[in-house]
Amino acid sequence: AQSVTQPDIHITVSEGASLELRCNYSYGATPYLFWYVQSPGQGLQLLLKYFSGDTLVQGIKGFEAEFKRSQSSFNLRKPSVHWSDAAEYFCAVGDTGGFKTIFGAGTRLFVKA
Amino acid sequence: GAGVSQSPSNKVTEKGKDVELRCDPISGHTALYWYRQSLGQGLEFLIYFQGNSAPDKSGLPSDRFSAERTGGSVSTLTIQRTQQEDSAVYLCASRKVYGGDRYEQFFGPGTRLTVL
Numbered sequence: 441a442q443s444v445t446q447p448d449i450h451i452t453v454s455e456g457a458s459l460e461l462r463c464n465y466s467y468g469a470t471p472y473l474f475w476y477v478q479s480p481g482q483g484l485q486l487l488l489k490y491f492s493g494d495t496l497v498q499g500i501k502g503f504e505a506e507f508k509r510s511q512s513s514f515n516l517r518k519p520s521v522h523w524s525d526a527a528e529y530f531c532a533v534g535d536t537g538g539f540k541t542i543f544g545a546g547t548r549l550f551v552k553a
Numbered sequence: 554g555a556g557v558s559q560s561p562s563n564k565v566t567e568k569g570k571d572v573e574l575r576c577d578p579i580s581g582h583t584a585l586y587w588y589r590q591s592l593g594q595g596l597e598f599l600i601y602f603q604g605n606s607a608p609d610k611s612g613l614p615s616d617r618f619s620a621e622r623t624g625g626s627v628s629t630l631t632i633q634r635t636q637q638e639d640s641a642v643y644l645c646a647s648r649k650v651y652g653g654d655r656y657e658q659f660f661g662p663g664t665r666l667t668v669l
Contacts, residue, residue: 472655483557483644484596484660491655530595534656540609541586541658545595 442467442533446544453521454552461516461547463531472534473514474541475505479527487529490514501525526551555579557661559645565667566635574630574664578647585628586648586658587620591641599643602628635668642666 443466453459465471472491476484488499495507505516514531528548534541558577566572578585587599598612602622613619617635622628632639642665646658 474658476660483662484646486657486659489657532596540598540601542598543588543596 442471442535442540442542444531444533444542444544446529446531446547448547449545450548450550452550452552455523456520459516459518459521459525459549461529461531461549463514463516463544464512465514465531465533466512467533467535470509473505473507474532474534475499475503475514475516476530476532476543477501477527478530478546484530487516521549521551523551523553525549557645557647557659559643559661559664561664562662563665563667565669567669568637569634571631571633572635572666574632574643574666576628576630576645576661578626578628578645579649579659580626582647582649582659583625584648584650584656585622586646587628587630588644588646589614589641590644590663596644599630632666635666637668640666640668 445464447462474489475487477487478484487503488497490497490507497505503518507514528546530546531544532541560575583604585602588596590596600620601609617633620630642663644663645661648656648658650656
């Protein structure tokens, strides 16, 4: 069965600093991978997705993620964080049949001035 | 509308009462999911509908939970005899399929359920 681990419950970074949020997955084949962001009181918004091909994926709001098969990871990065990036971030893995998507527990990002 | 809508946005009920939560998916999306998000937790899969196939109910936590999808569109999640541990945000998502089996889920704003 597929599973997702986000090791960091919360992270605090200074505005303008770089960001990396970790995600490790478990899946028997090449997974479909997603990152979502949830701002307070809002639904989930898709930041980026990986299905196949180039392992470096560009998303919205300046985010990118890199799929590393050898490490079973799909870490999310941003070179310079803005205060508006403060939110909860969820990594998710989907089976290639698309029948079920499993979400990690989330990482809450705090941005300090 | 352009997105997934859910109603009500907030629901406060007393322990033991039944509640119904509604989801209107994006038109044309054949798959629909329900998730539960408890305070400070990730998303817990509840149930999945795909077209006319039998739903995947493997995530429903107890037989007090049920869901239906009428006409391949609107879905209703019903919780009978609510308990305080049912308090959570219930999220609905519909799925867009790209070429092959690539897909993307679009989420509604959720229904916040509070059981007193």
